[in-house]
Amino acid sequence: MLEIRNLTVRHGYLQAVSNVSLMVxxxxxxxxxxxxxxxxxxxxxxxxxxxxPSAGSILLDGRDITALPPHARVREGIALVPEGRRLxxxxxxEENLLVGRSSGRPGxxxxxxxxxxxxxxxxRRREPTVHLSGGELQAVAIGRALMANxxxxxxxxxxxxxxxxxxxxxxxxxxxxxxxxxxxxxxxQDVAQALRVADRFxxxxxxxxxxxxxxxxxxxxxxxxxxFGPVGRGPGSAA
Amino acid sequence: xxxxxxxIQGILLGGLYALFACGLSILFGVIRVVxxxxxxxxxxxxxxALFVVTTTHLPALTSVVIVAPLFAVLxxxxxxLIIQKSLDVSPLTTLLVSFGLSVVIQNALLVFASADSxxxxxxxxxxxxxxxxxxxxxxxxxxxxxxxxxxxxIGLQLFLSRTAMGREIRAAADDQEAASIAGVDTHxxxxxxxxxxxxxxxxxxxxxxxxSSFDPSAGPPRLIFAFEAVIIGGLxxxxxxxxxxxVLGVAQTIGAQIDPSGGVLAGHLxxxxxxxxRPQGLIRARLAT
Numbered sequence: 116m117l118e119i120r121n122l123t124v125r126h127g128y129l130q131a132v133s134n135v136s137l138m139v140x141x142x143x144x145x146x147x148x149x150x151x152x153x154x155x156x157x158x159x160x161x162x163x164x165x166x167x168p169s170a171g172s173i174l175l176d177g178r179d180i181t182a183l184p185p186h187a188r189v190r191e192g193i194a195l196v197p198e199g200r201r202l203x204x205x206x207x208x209e210e211n212l213l214v215g216r217s218s219g220r221p222g223x224x225x226x227x228x229x230x231x232x233x234x235x236x237x238x239r240r241r242e243p244t245v246h247l248s249g250g251e252l253q254a255v256a257i258g259r260a261l262m263a264n265x266x267x268x269x270x271x272x273x274x275x276x277x278x279x280x281x282x283x284x285x286x287x288x289x290x291x292x293x294x295x296x297x298x299x300x301x302x303x304q305d306v307a308q309a310l311r312v313a314d315r316f317x318x319x320x321x322x323x324x325x326x327x328x329x330x331x332x333x334x335x336x337x338x339x340x341x342x343f344g345p346v347g348r349g350p351g352s353a354a
Numbered sequence: 355x356x357x358x359x360x361x362i363q364g365i366l367l368g369g370l371y372a373l374f375a376c377g378l379s380i381l382f383g384v385i386r387v388v389x390x391x392x393x394x395x396x397x398x399x400x401x402x403a404l405f406v407v408t409t410t411h412l413p414a415l416t417s418v419v420i421v422a423p424l425f426a427v428l429x430x431x432x433x434x435l436i437i438q439k440s441l442d443v444s445p446l447t448t449l450l451v452s453f454g455l456s457v458v459i460q461n462a463l464l465v466f467a468s469a470d471s472x473x474x475x476x477x478x479x480x481x482x483x484x485x486x487x488x489x490x491x492x493x494x495x496x497x498x499x500x501x502x503x504x505x506x507x508i509g510l511q512l513f514l515s516r517t518a519m520g521r522e523i524r525a526a527a528d529d530q531e532a533a534s535i536a537g538v539d540t541h542x543x544x545x546x547x548x549x550x551x552x553x554x555x556x557x558x559x560x561x562x563x564x565x566s567s568f569d570p571s572a573g574p575p576r577l578i579f580a581f582e583a584v585i586i587g588g589l590x591x592x593x594x595x596x597x598x599x600x601v602l603g604v605a606q607t608i609g610a611q612i613d614p615s616g617g618v619l620a621g622h623l624x625x626x627x628x629x630x631x632r633p634q635g636l637i638r639a640r641l642a643t
Binding site (some may be wrong): 117159163164165184185186189190194195201203204205206208210211213214216217219220259260263325 | 518522524525527528529531532533534535536537538539547627
């Protein structure tokens with residue numbers, strides 16, 4: 116469904132993502148893991164169109180969407196839950212969700228269905244988002260992305276700043292989403308959490324893929340090497 | 355009684371200032387653009403109305419149905435073709451571009467319309483007034499302008515809070531990047547916001563030409579008053595622009611009551627006092643909330 120071919124993204128002189136390729140199929144969950152600054156968030160932001168790649172292409176069902184601006188990619192069926200949630204502070208909870216519908220992409224998601232997906236969030240649709248807890252904010256951010264009726268859902272650091280029980284609750288909704296055929300690509304610093312929910316994983320180190328496989332392949336030793344580079348070579352020499 | 359009169363005239367004058375200020379407030383609050391050519395666009399709208407009236411012989415105020423939509427189109431196109439491009443370079447560039455536009459408009463008007471001052475011929479309306487007591491009467495023109503400002507602000511408030519486009523404008527004003535990944539075409543949304551701001555500046559220009567006379571250099575002083583109204587009321591707050599306009603208007607008329615030449619100075623002093631003691635403005639609110 117989503118295919119990334121040899122993607123390279125630069126921030127000025129820094130090459131944040133180097134020649135990365137990956138594929139996510141319908142109903143599949145793929146996790147991108149890696150240390151801080153490995154290029155995980157840049158990769159997701161490039162897929163939604165917030166960064167222009169200097170090389171490579173992004174395909175959705177075989178169609179090249181590399182040149183489309185973000186809102187047009189949302190219309191094609193990609194949605195991102197950004198790092199830090201990025202809700203609109205002057206809008207109510209319900210209005211935040213409704214903005215997610217701006218692309219006009221048809222589908223079955225509605226404000227009611229989002230609240231059904233997160234039954235533990237309070238009935239606070241008229242309240243501004245400042246009154247919400249971290250978990251509730253994250254639920255609204257996921258809800259806003261779902262309101263666009265995406266086929267591919269990109270999740271950036273869902274666990275950041277949340278208590279472990281809340282992290283499990285948030286990730287608990289993924290099976291229901293992928294069961295409906297959605298493709299999920301997630302970025303997560305919490306490796307154990309990522310490997311629990313993913314069908315496949317890909318590890319980035321300084322913008323390059325150092326390891327890919329399925330969670331059973333991931334032993335602590337292979338993950339550590341993929342995370343920090345081979346022993347005896349500093350991360351600097353890997354670039 | 356003359357003091358009561360001064361206060362009432364000041365409040366009504368505030369309507370004119372609010373009409374100038376609300377477009378400025380939208381451009382700043384949504385697109386983060388400080389439009390230094392705001393007053394000049396109002397004067398341009400007044401000249402355009404004058405042109406429409408002299409060529410079609412329509413009654414002066416009906417020209418609004420031509421000038422306001424034309425300015426809305428001008429605002430949308432200007433945002434997409436000029437402002438957005440300079441925003442992409444840096445926020446400072448927009449300041450320079452709008453300053454340049456201000457100079458261009460003033461000089462173009464000097465060349466094509468001469469330095470003579472004009473005002474609209476609104477017939478008997480200009481001198482008609484509502485007599486409340488023998489010493490206190492209110493000009494219908496002032497009431498009309500104040501009423502227009504209130505209607506414009508109510509309309510904007512409803513548009514921003516009740517419609518999908520209004521919601522998208524507020525979302526993009528909060529966080530442009532987050533709005534774009536939620537599926538909002540932010541450039542289009544900014545274009546619509548600029549169209550609204552320019553339609554309101556056209557109304558302000560017509561109000562200016564009805565209330566007093568105008569010439570090619572009438573823009574910059576109006577821009578100062580609009581800035582003062584926006585800052586007194588609170589940046590980004592729609593009703594703040596009306597409150598700011600009223601405070602400025604009352605300060606000016608009371609100042610003029612104390613000393614006939616002290617009106618403008620009194621307005622500036624109140625503005626400075628607000629900057630010193632309440633720099634966030636009288637109303638601290640976000641767009642349409």
